[in-house]
Amino acid sequence: MISGNLKKEFEILLGEKNVMSDEVSRMNYAYDAAVLDPVMPALVLRPESSEQLGDVLRLCGENGIPVTVRGAGTNLSGGTIPYKNGVVLLTNAMNKIIEINEADMYAIVQPGVVTANFAAAVAAKGLFYPPDPGSQKVSTLAGNVAENAGGLRGLKYGVTKDYLMGMDFFDAEGTLVKTGSKTVKCVTGFNVGGLMVASEGCLGVFNEITLKLIPPPKASKSMMAVYDSVADATESVAAIIAAKIVPCTLEFMDNFTIRAVEDYAKAGLPVDARALLLIEVDGHPGQVADEAAVVEEICKKHNASRIQVAKDDEEKNKVWEARRAALSALAKLKPTLVLEDATVPRSQIPEMVRGLDTVAAKFGLSIGTFGHAGDGNLHPTILCDRRDTKEWHKVEAAIEDIFDLALNLGGTLSGEHGIGIAKSGYMAREVGEGSMNYLHKIKNAVDPKGILNPGKVIGD
Amino acid sequence: MNDISNLRATLSELDDLLVNCMRCGMCQSVCPVFQDSMLEGDVARGKLALIDGLAKRMIDSPVAVKERLDKCLLCGSCEANCPSGVKITDIFIKARTVLTAYIGLSPVKKAIFRGTLIHPRFFTGLLSMGAKFQWMATSKADPFLGTSCSKIMSPLIGNRHFLPLAKRPLHKDYSGVDTGKGTAGMRVAFYPGCVVDKMLPQVGHAVIKVLEHHGCGIYLPKNQGCCGIPALASGDEASFLKLLKHNLKPFSQGNYDVLVTPCATCTSTIKKLWPKMAAKISPEAEKKAQRIADRTMDISEFLVKTFDVDLSAHAVVGEKKTVTWHDPCHLKKSIGVSAEPRTILKGLPGYEYAEMNEADTCCGNGGSFNLLHYDTSSRIGAKKRENILATGADVVATGCPACMMQMTDMLSQGHDPVAVKHIIELYADAL
Numbered sequence: 001m002i003s004g005n006l007k008k009e010f011e012i013l014l015g016e017k018n019v020m021s022d023e024v025s026r027m028n029y030a031y032d033a034a035v036l037d038p039v040m041p042a043l044v045l046r047p048e049s050s051e052q053l054g055d056v057l058r059l060c061g062e063n064g065i066p067v068t069v070r071g072a073g074t075n076l077s078g079g080t081i082p083y084k085n086g087v088v089l090l091t092n093a094m095n096k097i098i099e100i101n102e103a104d105m106y107a108i109v110q111p112g113v114v115t116a117n118f119a120a121a122v123a124a125k126g127l128f129y130p131p132d133p134g135s136q137k138v139s140t141l142a143g144n145v146a147e148n149a150g151g152l153r154g155l156k157y158g159v160t161k162d163y164l165m166g167m168d169f170f171d172a173e174g175t176l177v178k179t180g181s182k183t184v185k186c187v188t189g190f191n192v193g194g195l196m197v198a199s200e201g202c203l204g205v206f207n208e209i210t211l212k213l214i215p216p217p218k219a220s221k222s223m224m225a226v227y228d229s230v231a232d233a234t235e236s237v238a239a240i241i242a243a244k245i246v247p248c249t250l251e252f253m254d255n256f257t258i259r260a261v262e263d264y265a266k267a268g269l270p271v272d273a274r275a276l277l278l279i280e281v282d283g284h285p286g287q288v289a290d291e292a293a294v295v296e297e298i299c300k301k302h303n304a305s306r307i308q309v310a311k312d313d314e315e316k317n318k319v320w321e322a323r324r325a326a327l328s329a330l331a332k333l334k335p336t337l338v339l340e341d342a343t344v345p346r347s348q349i350p351e352m353v354r355g356l357d358t359v360a361a362k363f364g365l366s367i368g369t370f371g372h373a374g375d376g377n378l379h380p381t382i383l384c385d386r387r388d389t390k391e392w393h394k395v396e397a398a399i400e401d402i403f404d405l406a407l408n409l410g411g412t413l414s415g416e417h418g419i420g421i422a423k424s425g426y427m428a429r430e431v432g433e434g435s436m437n438y439l440h441k442i443k444n445a446v447d448p449k450g451i452l453n454p455g456k457v458i459g460d
Numbered sequence: 461m462n463d464i465s466n467l468r469a470t471l472s473e474l475d476d477l478l479v480n481c482m483r484c485g486m487c488q489s490v491c492p493v494f495q496d497s498m499l500e501g502d503v504a505r506g507k508l509a510l511i512d513g514l515a516k517r518m519i520d521s522p523v524a525v526k527e528r529l530d531k532c533l534l535c536g537s538c539e540a541n542c543p544s545g546v547k548i549t550d551i552f553i554k555a556r557t558v559l560t561a562y563i564g565l566s567p568v569k570k571a572i573f574r575g576t577l578i579h580p581r582f583f584t585g586l587l588s589m590g591a592k593f594q595w596m597a598t599s600k601a602d603p604f605l606g607t608s609c610s611k612i613m614s615p616l617i618g619n620r621h622f623l624p625l626a627k628r629p630l631h632k633d634y635s636g637v638d639t640g641k642g643t644a645g646m647r648v649a650f651y652p653g654c655v656v657d658k659m660l661p662q663v664g665h666a667v668i669k670v671l672e673h674h675g676c677g678i679y680l681p682k683n684q685g686c687c688g689i690p691a692l693a694s695g696d697e698a699s700f701l702k703l704l705k706h707n708l709k710p711f712s713q714g715n716y717d718v719l720v721t722p723c724a725t726c727t728s729t730i731k732k733l734w735p736k737m738a739a740k741i742s743p744e745a746e747k748k749a750q751r752i753a754d755r756t757m758d759i760s761e762f763l764v765k766t767f768d769v770d771l772s773a774h775a776v777v778g779e780k781k782t783v784t785w786h787d788p789c790h791l792k793k794s795i796g797v798s799a800e801p802r803t804i805l806k807g808l809p810g811y812e813y814a815e816m817n818e819a820d821t822c823c824g825n826g827g828s829f830n831l832l833h834y835d836t837s838s839r840i841g842a843k844k845r846e847n848i849l850a851t852g853a854d855v856v857a858t859g860c861p862a863c864m865m866q867m868t869d870m871l872s873q874g875h876d877p878v879a880v881k882h883i884i885e886l887y888a889d890a891l
Contacts, residue, residue, distance in 0.1 A: 024524040027513045028500040033483045074485045092498045137489035328543040335479040
C-alpha cells in the first residue's frame with residue numbers, strides 16, 4: 001500500500017497535478033489495448049524531467065512499490081496493465097526530440113516522443129526512420145523500444161532494435177545506467193541496450209534513447225497481385241526472396257480479409273480472390289524499375305490472375321489504402337477483435353495459413369488473416385464477442401492452438417506485439433525451463449524487489 | 461439523487477455500443493483536447509472506459525465521470541477516425557443525459573434551458589432587451605473585427621472578445637416569409653439558427669439575397685426555436701425534446717424542397733439527432749423528423765449541388781485578396797461536407813484561395829465547452845489562429861457561427877487584421 005506520507009513525497013517531487021490518486025484517473029490507466037481485464041493502480045505519476053523520473057524510481061525502489069511504465073497505452077499483450085497497488089508512470093510529459101544530427105545520422109529522444117511525429121521531424125531533415133508500427137500515430141518511441149516494435153517495413157529495414165544505438169535508463173533503485181553510443185561502432189561493455197529492447201519495462205525505465213537514422217530511398221514502386229490460391233501467393237513470396245530481391249513491404253491478405261475490406265472501403269478489391277499480395281520495392285530509380293519488373297514476372301509465373309502496378313502516387317496510395325483498412329474493416333464485423341502475431345520463418349507461410357484455416361474450422365470461429373508475409377509475421381485476427389463466455393473459451397483454446405502451430409513450424413509466439421501478461425504462460429513452450437530460469441536470474445539480479453512491471457514477460 | 465444502481469443499469473444499456481471500443485487508443489492522434497492535456501481522461505477511449513467502469517461497478521463517482529465527459533468538444537474527430545466505428549457521439553450524449561438525470565442540471569443551465577431557451581418567444585424577447593443595454597457593460601475590443609469585451613469583471617465572460625448581440629436581429633426584418641416556388645422552380649425552407657438570428661443577422665441577409673438571386677422561393681416560418689443541441693449536449697433531454705416538438709410543427713408544413721441552414725451545428729443536429737430523438741416522442745414525430753432531415757442541407761452544399769457557383773468571370777472591385785477556409789467539425793466530420801465550400805471560394809472573383817494547415821482541426825469552441833473550459837478552448841483556438849495567420853489570408857471563411865465566434869475571439873485577442881466571414885457573405889457580396 002502507498003502511505004499518505006509517500007504520496008506527499010511524490011507530490012513535493014512532481015507537483016500535485018502530476019500525482020493522480022482519484023478514482024476516475026486511476027480507472028483511466030487500468031487498461032491497455034489487450035483484451036484483458038483492467039487493474040486499477042494506486043497512483044498515477046507523471047514526471048516532467050529526467051531528474052523527476054529518476055527520483056520517482058528511487059522512491060518506488062526504497063518503498064518496494066511496483067511500477068508500470070506507460071507511453072500511449074497501445075500495448076496488445078497487457079504489458080501496460082498495472083500491478084495491483086502499484087503505480088503507473090506516464091512518460092508522455094517527457095516528449096522532446098533532443099537532437100537530430102544530420103552529419104552523424106542519429107537522433108536523441110525523450111521516452112514519450114510519438115513515433116510518427118519523430119519520423120516526420122526526421123523526414124523534414126531529409127533523413128529516414130523506418131520502423132512503422134501500426135500504432136505509430138500515437139505510440140511512443142520508448143514503448144517501441146520496450147516492445148521491439150516492428151511494422152510494414154520490417155522485411156527490408158528491420159525493426160526497432162535495428163535502430164537502437166544507445167540509451168540511458170534508470171534501474172530499480174533510480175540509478176542512471178548508460179549503454180551504447182552515438183558512434184556506429186561501440187563495444188564498450190556488455191550490450192545492455194540489446195537486453196533492454198523488448199524488456200517490456202521489466203529491467204529498467206528509459207530516459208534518453210539514441211536512434212540510428214538512414215538516408216531515405218529515392219524511388220519506390222507498388223503493386224497488387226491477385227491469386228486464386230493461397231499457395232500460389234505464398235510461393236510467390238518465397239520466389240521473390242529467392243531471386244535476391246528484398247521488397248520494403250510484402251503484405252498478404254486472405255479471402256476473409258479481402259471481403260471485409262471490400263465491404264467496408266469499397267476499394268475495388270476482387271472479392272473472389274483467395275489471396276492478395278501488396279508489394280513495394282524501393283531504392284535507386286534504376287534498381288526500382290528492374291526489381292519491379294522481376295517481381296511482376298515472378299508473380300505471373302506463380303499464376304497471379306491479375307497484377308496491378310501503381311502508375312502514380314494516387315494509385316500507389318490506393319494500393320496501400322486497402323491494407324491500411326484491413327484492421328478497421330475486420331474490427332467492424334464483431335465487438336471483440338483479438339489480434340495475434342505468432343510468426344514463422346517465411347518459408348513456412350503456406351503451412352501457417354493452412355493451419356490457421358484448420359484452427360478456424362475446428363473451433364467454428366471467424367479468423368481473418370493478413371500481415372507481413374515477407375517476414376513471416378502474419379496477423380491472424382479472431383473476431384468474437386468477449387461477453388459470450390462459451391465463445392470466449394473457444395477463442396482462448398484457438399489462441400493456444402495458434403501458438404503451438406507457430407512453434408511447431410519453427411516460429412515464435414510473438415513477432416512484434418510483446419509477451420506481457422497475455423503470453424507469459426506460454427513462454428516456456430518456446431524457450432524451455434532452463435531459459436526461463438536464466439531470465440528469472442537476470443530479473444532478480446537487477447530488480448531484487450521485483451518492482452519493475454512485475455508479472456510481465458516471465459510471470460511472477 | 462436517484463439510486464446509483466438504477467444509474468448503473470441505465471448505463472449498461474449502452475453496453476452494445478461500448479463493447480465495440482477495442483481500446484486501441486488511436487483517438488489520441490486526433491483529439492484536440494487530449495493533445496492539449498495528454499491525459500487519458502480527456503480522450504474518447506478514456507471516457508468510454510469510465511462509462512464502462514461506472515456501469516460495471518469498478519468506480520463509484522458519477523460526478524467525476526460527468527466532469528470528464530463534459531470536457532469534450534463533441535467535435536467528432538475521434539468518431540470520424542475510429543478504426544472500430546464506435547458511435548462515440550451517441551454514447552457521450554446518452555451518457556451525459558443519464559448522468560444529468562442522476563446528478564441534476566446545474567442551476568445556470570437550468571435557468572438558461574428550462575427558463576428561456578425552450579420558450580422561443582421569451583428567449584428572443586429577452587435577448588433583444590440585452591442588445592439594447594449591452595453597451596452599458598461592454599467596451600469595444602477590436603474595431604476591425606467588431607468585437608467587445610467586458611467592462612466589469614464577469615466570471616461568465618472572462619477575457620473573451622465576443623461578438624455583441626445584433627442591434628436588429630434577423631427575425632425583425634424577416635418574420636414568416638412564405639413565397640411561391642420561385643423562378644428556379646423550388647421552394648427553400650430557411651432555418652437561420654440562434655446565433656445567426658441574434659448575433660450575425662448579416663449572414664441571414666446574405667442567405668436570403670443568394671436564394672433570391674438564384675430564383676428560389678423562400679419559406680421562413682416565424683418563431684423558430686433553437687435546434688436544441690446546447691440542451692442535449694448538457695444532458696437536458698427534456699428541453700431538447702420540447703424544442704424539437706416546437707420545431708417539428710412549422711417544418712413539417714410548408715411543402716418545401718430543401719431546408720438550408722448556414723450553421724454547421726444546426727445542420728448536423730437536424731440531420732442526425734432530430735430523427736433519432738423524435739423516436740422518443742412518437743413514431744409519427746420520428747417520421748416527420750426524418751422527412752425534414754432528408755431534405756436538410758448545408759447552404760454551401762445546396763448551392764454547389766444545385767447551381768453554377770463559379771463567379772470568377774465577375775468584375776473584380778479593388779485589390780485581390782486571399783481567403784482561407786476552416787472546416788467546421790459538424791460540417792466535415794459529421795456530415796461529410798468539405799469539397800463544396802472550397803468550390804465556392806475558388807470561384808470567387810477578387811480572391812485567391814489558400815488552404816491552411818490542419819483546416820479540419822477543431823477551432824476549440826465546442827459550444828458550452830468554451831464556457832466551462834475557456835483555457836483549454838483558447839489554447840486549441842490559438843493553434844487555429846497560427847494556421848490562419850500562416851496562410852497570410854485577409855479573410856478566413858467558414859460555415860458555422862460558433863467557429864466564427866471562436867476565431868473572432870482568437871484573432872481579436874491578437875489584433876490580427878484578418879476578417880472572419882461566413883462563406884455565404886462572401887458569395888452574396890460577389891453576386
